[in-house]
Amino acid sequence: MKKVIPNTITCLNLFTGCVAIFAAFQDSLVFAAWLVYLAAIFDFLDGMLARLLHAYSEIGKQLDSLADMVSFGVLPGVIMFKLMQKAIQTSDWASLVTMELFPFLAFIMIIFSALRLAKFNIDSRQTSSFIGVPTPANTLLISSLPLILENDLFQLHDLILNPVVLLVLTIGMSLLLVAEIPLFALKFKNLTWKDNSIRFIFILITIPLLFLLKFAAIPLVIVLYILLSLLKPSYS
16 A cells, blocks of 8 residues: 555656646746656655655556656657747748758657666666666756746856757757766765765755856756766766
8 A cells, every 4th residue: 555655656747747748838838847846856755755665566666667758758858849949930040941840859859768768677787876867867957948048047048049059958968868877876875975975065066056056057967967977987
C-alpha cells in the first residue's frame, strides 16, 4: 500500500507536464515554465518518498520514466518549438518559405530526451551519479528562457530569440543529454565535506547566482554543473 504514495506523486508530475504542454501550445510559455518547476518538485518528492518509505516497485520505476518523458522530454521540445516560432517571426528570415519548417527542429530534443531516459533505465553506472545531462536539468534551462524574456532581464531578448542561438542550444543540449560525460547527482549519503565537497561548492555558488541574476542565473547554473562535474570526474 505504501507504494501508492510515491506513484501518486509521480502521476502528479505527469499531469503537471500534460497541462504545461497544453499551455505552451496556447502560447502561455511563462505559465508552462512555472509548471516545469512544479513538475520538478513532484519528481524530487516521488524519489525521496520511495526511499523513505522503502516503497520501490518496478511499476513505480517505469511510471517515473514515462512521466519524466512527458514533463522533461516532450515539454522542453514544445517550449523550444514555440520559441523558434517567435524567433523567425521577429527575424529577417520570416520571409523564407522554408523557415516555416525551422521550429520543427526543436523536436530533436524530444528524441534525444527519449534516448537519454531509455539509456538511464538500463545503465547500472547511474545509480549514484549521471552519465550525460539529466533531462530535468535540460528542461530547467529551456524553461528559464520564457521567464527571462517575460522579466526582460539584462536585455537578453534579441539573443534568446535569435534563430541561430536557439538551434545551437537545441543541438548542443540534445547531444549533452546522451554524452558519455560523468555528472554528479545531488544525493547526500551524509553531510561531510569530504564526501560531498562538489555538491556543497555547487550549492554555495548557485544560491548567490540565483539571488543576483534571478532566472538569468539558471543557464549559468547548468553550465556550472557541467564544469564542476568535468573538474571532478569521480564521486562518492
